[in-house]
Amino acid sequence: xxxxxxxxxxxxxLEDGFALTITPDWQQGRTAYGGLTSALAVxxxxxxxxxxxxxxxxxxxxxxxxxxxIEARAKIVRAGRNAVWVTAELVGEKGTGFLANCVFMQPRxxxxxxxxxxxxxxxxxxxxxxxxxxxxxxAFMQMHFDVRVALPADRLQEADxxxxxxxxxxxxxxxxVEAVLLGDALPPAVLPHLPPRTPVSSxxxxxxxxxxxxxxxxxxxxxxxxxxxSGHGLASEDILQWGEGGxxxxxxxxxxxxxx
Numbered sequence: 001x002x003x004x005x006x007x008x009x010x011x012x013x014l015e016d017g018f019a020l021t022i023t024p025d026w027q028q029g030r031t032a033y034g035g036l037t038s039a040l041a042v043x044x045x046x047x048x049x050x051x052x053x054x055x056x057x058x059x060x061x062x063x064x065x066x067x068x069x070i071e072a073r074a075k076i077v078r079a080g081r082n083a084v085w086v087t088a089e090l091v092g093e094k095g096t097g098f099l100a101n102c103v104f105m106q107p108r109x110x111x112x113x114x115x116x117x118x119x120x121x122x123x124x125x126x127x128x129x130x131x132x133x134x135x136x137x138x139a140f141m142q143m144h145f146d147v148r149v150a151l152p153a154d155r156l157q158e159a160d161x162x163x164x165x166x167x168x169x170x171x172x173x174x175x176x177v178e179a180v181l182l183g184d185a186l187p188p189a190v191l192p193h194l195p196p197r198t199p200v201s202s203x204x205x206x207x208x209x210x211x212x213x214x215x216x217x218x219x220x221x222x223x224x225x226x227x228x229x230s231g232h233g234l235a236s237e238d239i240l241q242w243g244e245g246g247x248x249x250x251x252x253x254x255x256x257x258x259x260x
Contacts, residue, residue: 003144003169004039004181014252017044017073017088022066025143031065031097033140033230034202035211037090039177044072045086046174053084053104054212060205066090066097070244082106107212116210116248117240119222120162124150125221129164138187144168145185150222158234159189159227166219175215179250182221183207183241188256189227190235199259200235207239214242214249221249233258 002010002023011018020040022032031037038060046052074088083105090098124130129148141147144167151162165185170178188200222242229236235258241250 004036004167004177005169005172008043010171013070014073016075017047017071019069019071022068024067026140027067028138028140029199029201030067031062032067033138033184034060034062034205035181036140037062037066037098038100038205039181040070040072041074041088041090041098042102042180043174043177044074044088044090044189045100045102045104046177048074048076048086049084049104050079053106055180055209056083056103056105056212057208058100058102058180058206060207061099062097062202062204063099064092064094064097066092068093068139070097082108092153115243117251119242120151120224122151123162123222124148124152124209126164128216132163141185143203146220147185148220150224152221157226159193160224160232161186161189161192161226162222162224164215164220165223166221170219176209178216179209179214179221179241180207182216182223183239183252184254186223186239188235188254188258189237190230190256190258194258201257201259203255203257205239205252205254207250210248210251211243214247215244219243224248227256231260 077085086102088100132147148164160233199236203213235256237254239252243249
């Protein structure tokens with residue numbers, strides 16, 4: 001059951017990326033957990049940068065199942081004065097399974113500063129949050145993540161989930177890679193409202209990194225996933241992520257295929 005850190009440290013170096021094996025403990029259904037493949041794409045993109053830069057925005061496309069040996073490759077599309085656009089691709093035995101478009105950019109002074117995303121009302125503090133019953137979680141979460149309930153059921157909307165989440169082995173992970181790895185940890189918010197065993201699948205995930213200095217509290221991120229629209233085989237989900245002190249860290253939107 002290798003952690004992401006171990007997988008990256010043991011990866012085979014390629015001319016424009018790296019190759020590694022996604023083991024079954026990271027699998028979610030027929031494919032690897034989406035947060036893992038997104039993190040691998042960000043790591044591949046980081047490695048081609050001429051100098052370290054924070055990730056500011058990314059678009060992830062989950063195209064086909066990825067398991068077993070994969071190759072992660074990246075290339076710079078454009079380098080501006082302060083921003084660098086990088087594309088990354090994950091390829092498995094059946095071809096391309098994942099694409100990412102990433103923008104890396106240093107923060108700069110802005111004339112406008114808005115307040116960002118407030119913490120949810122009724123939030124259960126981390127120290128008081130009950131541990132989530134792991135046996136009902138997917139295997140990859142049972143093996144690699146810790147989860148606590150951040151909002152009680154009576155504080156949630158109809159299709160709404162809010163958890164405290166951390167990855168157990170995070171030492172040595174780049175901060176942006178860690179944030180993305182955790183950002184897709186919650187199941188689709190519509191899942192509890194669907195018939196049992198209804199297949200669902202993430203298709204597209206867009207993330208904006210709101211604060212380059214945001215860090216988790218002892219590894220714990222607060223993540224909330226909410227769906228306000230679902231129908232015709234597609235659910236649209238908003239995913240928000242906060243770091244230590246309630247600092248808004250990541251704002252995302254995800255499209256989820258619903259096969260029911």
